[in-house]
Amino acid sequence: xxxxxxxxxxxxxxxLVFIGWLFLMTFLPFLIILGMSFLERTPLGTISxxxxxxxxxxxxxxxxxxxxxxxxxLALIATLSCLAVxxxxxxxxxxxxxxMKQLGLVLLxxxxxxxFILRIYGLVSLLGNHGLINQIxxxxxxxxxxxxxxxxxxxVYVGLLYNYLxxxxxxxxxxxxxxxxxxxxxxxxLGANRFQVFWRVVIPNIKEGLFVGxxxxxxxxxxxxxxxDLLGGAKEAFLGNVMxxxxxxxxxxxxGSAMAGLLSALMLMTLWIQTRWSKTSGLRGxxxxx
Amino acid sequence: MPLxxxxxxxxxxxxxxxxxxxxxxxxxxxxEFFCLLGPSGCGKTTVLRLIGGFETPTSGKILLNGKDIxxxxxxxxxxxxxxxRYALFPHLSIFENVAFSLRLKKLGRSEIEExxxxxxxxxxxxxxxxxxxxxxSGGQAQRVALARALVDRPEVLLxxxxxxxxxxxxxxxxREELKALCKKVGLTFIMVTHDQEEALxxxxxxxxxxxxxxxxxxxxxxIYEDPVDxxxxxxxxxxxxxxxxxFGDSPETYFLQSSLGNFRIKKNxxxxxxxxxxxLRPEKMRLLRQRSQVQENLIEGSICxxxxxxxxTEYTVKVxxxxxxxxxxxxxxxxxxxxxxxxxxxxTWRTEDAILLNSPNS
Amino acid sequence: MRRSNPxxxxxxxxxxxxxxxxLLYLILQTFLVNPxxxxxxxxxxxxxxLFQSPSLWEPLITSxxxxxxxxxxxxxxxxLGAVGLVEFASFLPPPIQSLIMLxxxxxxxxxxxxxxxxxxxxxxxxxxxxVVIAHASFSASFVYFIxxxxxxxxxxxxxxxxxxxxAKPHQIFWKVTLPNIIPGLMGGxxxxxxxxxxxxxxxxxxxGAGLTTLPLKIYSLMRIGVTPELxxxxxxxxxxxxxxxxxxxxxxxxxxxxxxx
Numbered sequence: 001x002x003x004x005x006x007x008x009x010x011x012x013x014x015x016l017v018f019i020g021w022l023f024l025m026t027f028l029p030f031l032i033i034l035g036m037s038f039l040e041r042t043p044l045g046t047i048s049x050x051x052x053x054x055x056x057x058x059x060x061x062x063x064x065x066x067x068x069x070x071x072x073x074l075a076l077i078a079t080l081s082c083l084a085v086x087x088x089x090x091x092x093x094x095x096x097x098x099x100m101k102q103l104g105l106v107l108l109x110x111x112x113x114x115x116f117i118l119r120i121y122g123l124v125s126l127l128g129n130h131g132l133i134n135q136i137x138x139x140x141x142x143x144x145x146x147x148x149x150x151x152x153x154x155x156v157y158v159g160l161l162y163n164y165l166x167x168x169x170x171x172x173x174x175x176x177x178x179x180x181x182x183x184x185x186x187x188x189x190l191g192a193n194r195f196q197v198f199w200r201v202v203i204p205n206i207k208e209g210l211f212v213g214x215x216x217x218x219x220x221x222x223x224x225x226x227x228x229d230l231l232g233g234a235k236e237a238f239l240g241n242v243m244x245x246x247x248x249x250x251x252x253x254x255x256g257s258a259m260a261g262l263l264s265a266l267m268l269m270t271l272w273i274q275t276r277w278s279k280t281s282g283l284r285g286x287x288x289x290x
Numbered sequence: 291m292p293l294x295x296x297x298x299x300x301x302x303x304x305x306x307x308x309x310x311x312x313x314x315x316x317x318x319x320x321x322e323f324f325c326l327l328g329p330s331g332c333g334k335t336t337v338l339r340l341i342g343g344f345e346t347p348t349s350g351k352i353l354l355n356g357k358d359i360x361x362x363x364x365x366x367x368x369x370x371x372x373x374x375r376y377a378l379f380p381h382l383s384i385f386e387n388v389a390f391s392l393r394l395k396k397l398g399r400s401e402i403e404e405x406x407x408x409x410x411x412x413x414x415x416x417x418x419x420x421x422x423x424x425x426x427s428g429g430q431a432q433r434v435a436l437a438r439a440l441v442d443r444p445e446v447l448l449x450x451x452x453x454x455x456x457x458x459x460x461x462x463x464x465r466e467e468l469k470a471l472c473k474k475v476g477l478t479f480i481m482v483t484h485d486q487e488e489a490l491x492x493x494x495x496x497x498x499x500x501x502x503x504x505x506x507x508x509x510x511x512x513i514y515e516d517p518v519d520x521x522x523x524x525x526x527x528x529x530x531x532x533x534x535x536x537f538g539d540s541p542e543t544y545f546l547q548s549s550l551g552n553f554r555i556k557k558n559x560x561x562x563x564x565x566x567x568x569x570l571r572p573e574k575m576r577l578l579r580q581r582s583q584v585q586e587n588l589i590e591g592s593i594c595x596x597x598x599x600x601x602x603t604e605y606t607v608k609v610x611x612x613x614x615x616x617x618x619x620x621x622x623x624x625x626x627x628x629x630x631x632x633x634x635x636x637x638t639w640r641t642e643d644a645i646l647l648n649s650p651n652s
Numbered sequence: 653m654r655r656s657n658p659x660x661x662x663x664x665x666x667x668x669x670x671x672x673x674x675l676l677y678l679i680l681q682t683f684l685v686n687p688x689x690x691x692x693x694x695x696x697x698x699x700x701x702l703f704q705s706p707s708l709w710e711p712l713i714t715s716x717x718x719x720x721x722x723x724x725x726x727x728x729x730x731x732l733g734a735v736g737l738v739e740f741a742s743f744l745p746p747p748i749q750s751l752i753m754l755x756x757x758x759x760x761x762x763x764x765x766x767x768x769x770x771x772x773x774x775x776x777x778x779x780x781x782x783v784v785i786a787h788a789s790f791s792a793s794f795v796y797f798i799x800x801x802x803x804x805x806x807x808x809x810x811x812x813x814x815x816x817x818x819a820k821p822h823q824i825f826w827k828v829t830l831p832n833i834i835p836g837l838m839g840g841x842x843x844x845x846x847x848x849x850x851x852x853x854x855x856x857x858x859x860g861a862g863l864t865t866l867p868l869k870i871y872s873l874m875r876i877g878v879t880p881e882l883x884x885x886x887x888x889x890x891x892x893x894x895x896x897x898x899x900x901x902x903x904x905x906x907x908x909x910x911x912x913x
Binding site: 011012013014015016017018019021022023025026027028029030032033036085088089091092093095104106107108109110111113114115116117118119120121122123124125126130131132135136139162165194220222223224225226230240243244247253256257260263264267271 | 657659660661663664667668670671672673674675677678681687688689690729730732733734735736737740748751752754755757758759760761762763765766767769770773785786788789790792793796846849850851852853866867870871874882886889890893894896897900901
Binding site for chain 2: 807809810812813814815816817818819820823827828831832
């Protein structure tokens with residue numbers, strides 16, 4: 001019986017400052033953008049307060065749906081690539097011992113605390129026509145004209161993989177860390193070989209970690225703006241890029257806002273799937289005969 | 291002057307689990323070492339927190355020296371608490387931890403110095419005064435917590451399971467010191483514990499609690515020898531129980547009729563034909579190697595387990611489908627015939643050693 | 653038990669190497685006579701030029717000022733929140749929980765745009781102040797979570813002990829709670845500062861025409877084309893960031909957050 005359970009104490013003023021701040025500085029602006037999405041742009045470029053769903057209807061035109069699907073598709077492929085690289089990295093880290101493990105984790109993250117724009121710039125100077133890769137390949141005589149990597153879809157993939165890898169490594173790593181080592185030993189003891197232990201013991205027990213971790217990078221990728229902007233060409237625009245251009249190029253704020261609403265809905269939906277999945281998977285976790 | 295609790299209750303309605311502290315009336319005398327004993331969740335800590343002022347009672351009053359302190363916040367009550375995990379301030383040295391309450395009172399530097407030194411000396415840790423809290427052992431932390439609570443000269447010291455965080459050896463040693471400290475400073479000590487041995491050893495009087503209810507208040511001896519409730523009997527020490535019905539064929543003799551036989555019992559207020567529990571302490575029972583002349587209170591059984599513990603031997607005796615514990619003192623070497631597992635024995639006891647209580651199911 | 657297999661180990665080291673390649677290449681470029689030609693020889697002239705060019709120093713100062721102010725603001729607001737909510741944190745109503753998570757979950761591009769609309773509607777002139785407020789608006793939630801964790805680690809009996817020994821509520825805060833959460837405060841401040849110092853997108857939307865932070869400067873230089881000064885600047889920034897990370901890692905409270913980025 002602790003004190004906190006005793007009475008319905010009221011929330012103190014200090015907390016109200018924080019909550020008020022969040023409400024004013026995050027929620028209210030978000031509400032404004034949502035509200036804007038139901039308004040209309042007049043031919044003169046002003047905004048008319050005429051409540052309608054036209055902007056959302058317009059979002060479902062072919063060209064915008066194509067952007068939506070491309071965003072989801074590219075984010076999906078990039079997530080799977082992250083998984084393919086991130087899993088071995090996390091696996092190695094989880095099996096390292098003591099300071100090696102600490103050092104590995106710190107090494108993995110140091111690049112991510114250099115400026116984001118700088119990292120992108122690093123990639124640009126690496127991948128460009130005069131970049132390191134092309135310089136080396138040209139001087140070795142492997143290619144005769146520079147490879148087009150920058151401002152293509154490959155550039156976007158490289159950018160996404162580079163920037164999101166550690167955020168997938170961490171959840172997989174912690175899932176592996178939580179795995180009781182005696183489970184593996186029990187697997188070996190019961191006659192499984194390394195391969196069988198991996199597929200029948202390790203994977204079934206961390207699949208939730210894999211799934212949640214994947215969504216952990218997939219969701220923010222959906223809202224990506226800078227990477228497609230700086231590493232991809234105009235053809236590789238994400239929902240975020242089209243949205244920004246609606247604001248600044250087309251000057252159509254209501255339609256841009258509708259795209260923001262759509263993007264938020266898309267992310268919310270994915271998040272909802274994630275929470276639902278983590279709730280139900282509790283029953284299935286740990287079964288050996290998966 | 292005493293600490294009085296009158297009609298104190300507390301109701302929690304958190305997530306419908308609905309814990310309730312039933313009205314408690316207690317008077318704790320000045321200088322007394324009083325224990326609140328009970329299993330976890332029985333409400334003993336709640337009582338302590340109510341006295342300390344960390345919770346407000348739903349109804350009832352708390353009087354200290356005749357003054358109503360029920361509604362006072364903790365910092366206005368002249369009593370201090372020794373917390374279960376000691377709650378020493380990690381950002382302060384040992385000296386500053388002890389000096390905390392004196393500094394809040396803005397006492398002069400020399401007085402603080404003097405009183406803290408005195409308190410540290412009282413608990414024999416003068417040499418630790420400049421250490422940090424993470425540089426001392428559990429036993430030392432316990433002493434710091436005591437000094438910190440005593441330095442301000444409270445009228446009552448509240449101790450919330452103060453020994454539970456210590457290792458067993460130290461715990462036994464600290465018991466003696468706590469008791470000596472209580473007598474030395476002459477303050478009222480109120481201690482919460484779930485350890486019956488601790489309560490028996492330390493307290494002048496104790497209250498045994500269960501499910502938010504105070505079952506019995508009394509000295510160690512009263513609680514052990516004359517429990518008023520089967521739960522109290524079982525909670526303190528070990529018991530053997532026989533359930534049966536009371537009958538009497540004359541005004542002088544009463545018997546308990548049970549599946550193990552009829553046993554004579556001392557006359558007391560229980561009405562006839564009532565279902566009762568006969569409670570026997572293992573050390574008050576005797577083992578007979580053969581059927582003696584004694585015909586009363588005799589049960590035949592066989593030994594199914596025995597443990598030699600040096601000063602005594604503990605036997606487990608099987609009687610039909612019940613088992614009995616019997617402790618026999620090893621008084622004289624080789625005097626008695628050695629008993630082995632499987633031997634047939636007879637159990638007996640003196641009528642006045644049997645405790646008769648209402649059966650909880652009746 | 654056998655150790656990790658060589659295949660997995662190889663992938664790990666290749667991944668780490670590839671993560672560092674762009675940054676190491678930027679550093680290398682700083683010292684090349686022609687940054688786009690590996691064989692052009694080495695020089696220190698770009699670095700020297702960097703230290704002589706005020707157009708690059710100004711954004712650095714701006715970024716530092718914004719970082720310091722927004723971190724201080726975020727720490728104040730976030731800590732107030734954590735102190736007030738620590739008792740309720742585990743059973744906060746879902747709307748409040750979502751509100752606290754919102755700045756962390758919302759894509760930066762939406763955060764930036766919505767703040768821009770917000771400021772425009774309020775007819776606030778975009779510039780230094782709006783960037784500071786925008787940065788603090790998203791980092792306050794991060795600080796809140798750091799402080800919450802720090803406060804939860806505090807023994808709740810400690811506040812009761814202080815109360816028991818005669819401390820009034822404000823004395824409990826100043827004499828007991830605060831001295832014990834200073835490590836968290838420092839970690840939270842550093843995190844908020846780093847978030848602000850690194851931020852590009854939100855500054856991009858909320859800075860208006862006149863103000864240039866360091867990331868914005870890098871962005872505009874990139875748009876123009878690769879300039880040697882940009883490489884010098886990169887070198888400088890990598891040094892600053894590395895220093896900040898090491899500082900953060902050395903503080904246990906914020907280590908977890910470093911590893912979350």
